[in-house]
Amino acid sequence: MEVAFDVANVSGPEMGGIAPPEVIGSYISSARKPLLVVGSEMLRDDFFVEIAIEIGKKGIPIAATGHSIRGFVEKEYTENVHYYNLHELTNYLRDPNWKGLDGEGNYDFVIFYGIIYYYASQMLSCLKNFATEPLVRTVSIDRYYHPNARMSFTNIMPRMEEEYKDMLDKLVESIKR
Amino acid sequence: MEEIKKGGLVDVFDLKNVDVHIGEIVDEGEGEEEWEPMGPHPMPRIATLRDWDFKLLNRYKPFYAPICDMCCLCTYGKCDLTGNKKGACGIRMDAQQGRIVLLACLVGCSAHCGHGRHLLHDMIKKFGPDVPIDFGPEVDIEAPLTRLVCGIKPKTIGDYDEVFSYVEEQIVQLADALHTGQEGSYMDFESKALHMGMLDSLNKEAADIIQIACYGMPTSLPGGGPDVPLVDVGIGTIDTNKPVIIVIGHNVPPAADIGVYLTENDLEDKVELGGICCTSIDTTRVYTKAKIVSALGRQLRVLRAGIADVVVTDEQCIRADVLELCQRVQSPMIATNDKAMHGLVDRTDDDPNKIVEDLVSGRVPGVIILEPDQVGEVAVRTALQMDKKRRSLNFILSDDEFKYYVNDCILCGGCTLACPNGLHIGEANKSAATGNIKPLADLFDLCVGCGRCEQVCKKHIPIVDVMTKAAYPQLKAEKGRMRIGRGPIWDSEIREVGAPLVLGTIPGIIAPIGCGNYPNGTKDAWLIVKEFAERNYIVTLTGCMAIDCALWKDEEGKTIYEAHHGRFDAGGVLNIGSCVSNAHIHGAAIKVASIFAGRPLRGNYEEIADYILSRVGACGVAWGAMSQKAASIATGFNRLGVPAVVGPHGAKYRRAFMSRPDIKEDWKLIDATDGSEVYVEPGPQDLLVACETVEEALPMMAKLCFRPSDTDRGRSIKLTHYIDLNQKYLSTYPPDWHLFVRAASDLPIATRNELLKKLEDEQEWKIDWKKKKIVEGPIRGYNPSFNPTNLERLIRGKK
CATH class of the missing domain: 3.40.50.2030 (Rossmann fold)
Structure with a gap:
């Protein structure tokens, strides 16, 4: 059994599963109204910013948290990218009456990407426990196993960085919108 | 003896088998000075300020991110509360989170209250209850929180007995609300947490006022205020050629006594007194030759570096394994507070000569001395002797040991999974093994100093020591003010x-x-x-x-x-x-x-x-x-x-x-x-x-x-x-x-x-x-006479 990236982060009876990129991509494709939530770890390599932009170009709006917005500004991709503080954003996401980034309603599916592990884990925990009616489904496409997400990758150590990049490429490819 | 009847008078000289205790004596005409009319909420109880809390909580609604989806506090449990389900007692996940928050605030508030009460006992014992609270000509409102919350204008440290009694009663009432079958509303748990937070602020003010008053810490009297002196900060400021005493914690009297002993025995320039965490800050407020070795985050590494010839602990933010750490580097330990005794033997009131002899000989790894005024002599004399004994010891890894360990790393990633910050220690080890120690040295400051990495290392690498070795040159140069x-x-x-x-x-x-x-x-x-x-x-x-x-x-x-x-x-x-x-x-x-x-x-x-x-x-x-x-x-x-x-x-x-x-x-x-x-x-x-x-x-x-x-x-x-x-x-x-x-x-x-x-x-x-x-466009226009309030009772005139 895979252990959480922060090994003692065992939340309870409902722990999310580990899935390959194609499965997570297909799961994202099933979303009615998905949102990509991006954090500052994305900035460690241009490749990861490009991945976010590619997902954004598939029509999935981006909430840029932390200081990740810098990556999009530098790449001059700001359409459909909105700065939010992750805590505040999660506070919105747990409310079914929130109007969303487009003013047309909340999201049914949230993709976490490039966010410091333990902060992301807590926000995923909030959504797991309190964004249930209607359900907001969550996945993480970070290099960590996230028990509080419904689905995530396995833990990927730095020496496996190229494999991780391949996984992200496959994931983007498998998102059908 | 006559039967006592309700409303009747009793002649005390007729009473038998009765002890009469006289508490506080208030002289006629020396009651509470009418310094300001009493406001509506002196010494508020749990429900007194609930309306204010709910105004806050309705605007700033509690947001919960559980770290554990279960409740494990009673024998019905474990209860799975995932998805805001109810547990066996009927509590929902949101209320359970509010409960845990209240518990955290209870622990924090109790730490400050316990600290303050302890300080008050020690100071009254040493100086008496009549030490005046006089912070000089620039500070008339000496105790804003005490005045605000309690309606008391304290004149002497003895006046804080009443303040702590109030806080202690409230803490007990709030702790009661945590029991299974009590509070069930997350909003009310949060109101109680806010009450606890307010009490905590009062505790802190009380504790600091007492120590300022008794030790003459800086205020607006000469030497205080904006122009207080600078002191040294950083591991590199400690002169390890001298005997070194390291104090750790938050409650300053034992460290203050060390300063007094050093001064009285003309040892100020011969012995280094350094500290970790808040005790170090407060020690410099009473003894400006003291140095601040580090904040909490470097405690483990300072102790493991072995620079201390004796370690003196008081209370709060002390590592639970402090005794083990001291033993590892042959630093005798003196615990000075009954809240953190670490299994040692209480030697309070023992002959200092015997205590020093036992510590220096290594017959005991440490002792407890609960009287602050007995600590200075033992700590200093022990440090003087241990310095000679420990001078040849070196706890920084040798170059060969360092090479061995970084080469021994198998890059399993266990340390990364155990690290609160997820640091990639293995990769830094690998880099060091090839001759580039910079990545490992750079991790030193990013590390929060918990040591969990070593607990899981399959190769038993002393990762903390390896990191310290890599960063040693920069540590020696770490000299702030x-x-x-x-x-x-x-x-x-x-x-x-x-x-x-x-x-x-x-x-x-x-x-x-x-x-x-x-x-x-x-x-x-x-x-x-x-x-x-x-x-x-x-x-x-x-x-x-x-x-x-x-x-x-x-x-x-x-x-x-x-x-x-x-x-x-x-x-x-x-x-x-x-x-x-x-x-x-x-x-x-x-x-x-x-x-x-x-x-x-x-x-x-x-x-x-x-x-x-x-x-x-x-x-x-x-x-x-x-x-x-x-x-x-x-x-x-x-x-x-x-x-x-x-x-x-x-x-x-x-x-x-x-x-x-x-x-x-x-x-x-x-x-x-x-x-x-x-x-x-x-x-x-x-x-x-x-x-x-x-x-x-x-x-x-x-x-x-x-x-x-x-x-x-x-x-x-x-x-x-x-x-x-x-x-x-x-x-x-x-x-x-x-x-x-x-x-x-x-x-x-x-x-x-x-x-x-x-x-x-x-x-x-x-x-x-x-x-x-x-x-x-705007939400509202600018009105320079706008007088904003959330409280209807403050409206001066109706429109």
Whole structure:
């Protein structure tokens, strides 16, 4: 059994599963109204910013948290990218009456990407426990196993960085919108 | 003996088998001085300020992020509460989170209360109860929180007995609410947590006032205030050629006694007295030759480096394995507090010669001495002898040992999974094995110093020692300077800055406080202080952040304390003192309401908190918040109307207080002048929120300094910093800056046209370009006579 990236982060009876990129991509494709939530770890390599932009170009709006917005500004991709503080954003996401980034309603599916592990884990925990009616489904496409997400990758150590990049490429490819 | 009848008189001389105890004797005519009429809420009980709490909680609704989905507190359990399910006792997940938050605040508040009570006992024993509370000519309001919460104006330290009795009773009542089958509402749990936070702030003020009064710590008497001396900070400042005593904790009397012994025996220049955490800060307030070795985050590494010839612990923030760590490097340990005795034998009142002999010979690894005045002699004499014994010992790894260990690493990744910050230690080891130790040395400051990595290492590599070896040259060079804790803000300073603070022309008070669980090292602490001090905010520090920011220097080689003045004024960088001293930051905000605005203090918490929430642009930041004390400290700030930002680890506190700017009804205030209702901009938007990175936290703190009462000039200054910090650190305009614009005069003059154009283009506001005025768009117009309040009872006249 895979252990959480922060090994003692065992939340309870409902722990999310580990899935390959194609499965997570297909799961994202099933979303009615998905949102990509991006954090500052994305900035460690241009490749990861490009991945976010590619997902954004598939029509999935981006909430840029932390200081990740810098990556999009530098790449001059700001359409459909909105700065939010992750805590505040999660506070919105747990409310079914929130109007969303487009003013047309909340999201049914949230993709976490490039966010410091333990902060992301807590926000995923909030959504797991309190964004249930209607359900907001969550996945993480970070290099960590996230028990509080419904689905995530396995833990990927730095020496496996190229494999991780391949996984992200496959994931983007498998998102059908 | 006659039968005693209800309402009847009894002759005491006729009583038999009765003990008569006489408590406090109050002389006729020496009762409570009528210094101010009593307000509505002296010594509030659990429900007294509940209405105020609910006003806060309805705007800043509790947000929960459980760290555990179960409740394990009774034998019905474990209960699975996932998805806000109910447990066997009927409690839902949200209420259970509120309960855990209350428990954390209980622990934090109890630590400060226990500390304060302990201090009071020791000081009354040493000096008697009549030590006057006199902080000099510049401090008339000596105890703002005590006056505010208790309605008491303390004259002597003995007056704090009543204060602690009040707090202790409230703590017990609040702890009672935690029991299974008691409270069931998350809102009421949070109201109780806010009550606990307020009590915690009172404890801190009491503890600091007692130690200031008894030890003559800096106040407005000569030598105090903005011009307090600087002291050395950093591992590199300790001269290991001398005997070294390291004190750890928060309760200063034992360390103070060491200082007295060194002074009386002319050993000040022959023995190094250094400290870790708040005891070190407070030691420098009584003995300026003491040095601050490090904040909490480096405790493990300082102890493992073996520089201490004797370690003296008191209470709080001491590693649970401190004795084991001391034994590893042959440092005898002296525990001085009954709350942290570590299994040692109590040797209080034993012959000092025998204790020293036992410690030096190694017959015992440590001792307990519970009388502070017995600690100095034993600690110093032990250090003098141990220095000779330990001089040949070296606990820094040799080059060969270092090479062996970094080569032994198998890159399994176990340390990374165990590390709170997920540091990639294996990769740094690998790099070191090939001759490049920089990645490993760089990890030293990013490491929070917990040691969990070593617990899981399959190869039993002493990772902490390996990292210390790699960083050793920079550690030896780590030599900072910081002002000693100056204690209370002077009333005269408040008179100078009260107006600019409330009007907004000093853009805010930034209060970095708390522990060292930073997401990205100590340099963030320095950056936060530097950024706001250079922008003319007032920066008031306490505790570990006060220490950590002093480790870094600017291009001119100056620490932040050397580069900025220490006045409570624009651009000031003030070390207020230890954790308990941060009550003086509450005190400064309270004094603004009292001295500048003339609001009555006595027993008047709700009105003062309402004033601070609407008018005093202050924001706490606990970038490395870790402990339960930090939880109760932040909650105490929140009840008083002061928001706080925490680092990403702070999300593990499970609860935040965030508003919804998109829900208009949440932002309805009352104009106390005529009772009219006014919809206002979201200032402050949150009471407790985590940021992912320091780049995000800096603009967030600026945002949380907006207040509805800002004048247009003040608002334009705050907007300037908010927009500029966003552009500097997030490369963009803040998406919500327009919410804080009420009129064109709120906009900075230099960029007014550009911003008006943005408002017209992006927000579709109507602009009269001839008059350079906003015609339509803002939430409200600017009204310089707006008198904001959340309390109907403060309305002066009905419209």
